[in-house]
Amino acid sequence: MIYKRQNKNKININPIQAGGILTQDAKKTLIEWGDGYSVCDIWYSGKIDKIENPQIRKFIDEALPKFLGSDIVRIIGGAREGICAIMRAVTKPGDTILIDENKHYTTVLAAEKNDLKVIEVPNSGHPQYKIDVKDYEKLIKKHKPALILLTYPDGNYGNMPDAKKLGEIVSKYNIPYLLNAAYSAGRLPVSLSAINADFIVTSGHKSMASSEPIGILGFRKKWKDILFKKSSFYPDKEIEFLGHYQKGAPMMTLMASFPYVVKRVKNWEEQVEKARWFSAEMENLGFKQLGEKPHNHDLLFFESPQLYKISQKHKDGRFFLYKELKKNGIYGIKPGLTKYFKLSTFAASKQDLQKILKTFEEILRK
Template sequence: MSKFGFIERQTKGFINIDPLQTGGKLSEEAKKALVEWGDGYSVCDFCAGRLEEIKTPPIHDFIEALPDFLGCDIARITNGAREAKFAVMHALSKPNAWVVIDGNAHYTSYIAAERAGLNVAEVPNTGYPEFKIEPDRYAEVIEETKRKGDVVLAVLTYPDGNYGNLPNARHIAKICHDYDVPLLLNCAYAVGRMPVKMKEIGADFIVGSGHKSMASAGPIGVLGMREEYAGQLLRRSEKYKNKEVEFLGCTARGVTIMTLIASFPYVVERIKQWDKEVEKARWFSEKMEELGIVQLGDKPHNHDLMFFESERLYEISKKAKKGRYFLYRELKKRKIHGIKPGLTKHFKLSTYMVPKEQLEVVLNAFGEILEKYS
């Protein structure tokens, strides 16, 4: 029992470049909301039966404000991006049907499809070194797949979580619609970081992650949709007429939605700084390349999430005392967190909201490490 109770977080005071974490750091407002709304069912103080209709706190107003932010017709709160994808796939699923997914998709897109009983067809990327998703390949894969069965949905990861690539989503949406296939954008790394509007792109669903990119405690996600899919997605229970089946009545019924709401004004402001974030990412990428660490994926890069390749670090790992953990240990010593233990040849990181001075510390660290072991 002594192992449980309050536990300290070990990465406090570290420079954090973990792609999973840079967009989910709480705003000051969200930190206050945590404490205020921490108790279990705190948001249910004045609930009349539907999360979406809670007036105090203003959950209703927030859910009404989301479509403008997401560029969609109707929005819902989910327990995360993966749960949003599953809700869509489950609602659209039919026996023997298919979903077409980009080859850079997050693993949860596959698993949501598996859980929803859908077969998966994959749109391959272009391979090394750019790993791009080309719109025309969607046409090919949809066409092939339609011969095997109904294609009920296409998914595009925008950007993907490995390379941070931003494909031509408009073109992909157009192709999907030419084949009468609705398109879901998985924007877990976009919504809350950069400007993105579902209908400007021409998609039918958009999914975002509160804990990944909206400065919120988790798990929580947002789901936007076109009105024409509301009948399927927002189907009400036969017995409980005010409850939506795909959301099991209520989803993020606690502190997670209050931190999402608390950070919302902050998030709306920070996406206006996106150009600067891209500029900073490109600067970081260049500096890494000067050290001989090559950035893969879109180039010049358009997102803070970047994938790097280093033959030199890999060579060092073969001889270093701690083996492939040497890089992790060297970075830890310098209070830099976020590159997975054991990785040396290929690793990803994020520069999002990390001050340039801190990124300079990271660059110097890589420089020192390379020098130390050469």
């Protein structure tokens, strides 16, 4: 049975999709490596990260550590799996960890899985919901957390807290610092060493133009034996991910897109400019952008009581917005939302965004 995708060649402003759209090279690579265990065609040792053909070893040992400013990287299923593994490695059940209120929900699930108490650094509330990293310090003193986590940026408002300043603060306390870069690494330059963090987790399918599921866990080498304890029975195998390395099509698309991703992070300022311009235009239409202003990321959150008002009378109810946008070849705002919604300007060109603005204008006029 062949499954076709409906939303081909449409304008995509879906926040969870915009950074994970495959490059042309990745598409061509994908079809080569689709079979299960494809990268094991020529496989000498039991170690996926030592495969030389295709050149996985070099990618993992050299290219990715350089890109993320980390000593070592592991390819994993996604950012959440990395967060959970780090928590397991550096905490004991019952420990307290300190995270930001804007965290992804999976941070809390990972803490629950590891029986950890969670203390949140609150955001500034409506309308900007900002995290001031200076607020970590008093909570560090009070709670002596076993781990500190910062979401950079969060997936709701796209707020970019000062990760580097938090690195300076944390360095005084000898507490491991984990940066959740699922929505940053692959879109903008992020360096573990520049930020002075211990761990970084990234998402290939969220921000590195890769097929899911794939992510990267980067870390300082001092954590290697703690994170990746070897089996007592299979001295070659690491326990945490059960001897598993993410590979196959996700791995090969990550590699195929990588040169393009390296290039695109250099153009991040243009992306920010585009997001700011779009936000301003949306505000001109009467929508209110929540989160940081001026904004520093392509993830944008809008409040739009006018659309909510329309939805209450419209024959399609709360799905009217989705349908109107669809009619105009635009998708990515969650069906059913009107009063609040988020979107990303990352994958859309300025021309696409102009079309979106025009569509919103027409919706409001009708």
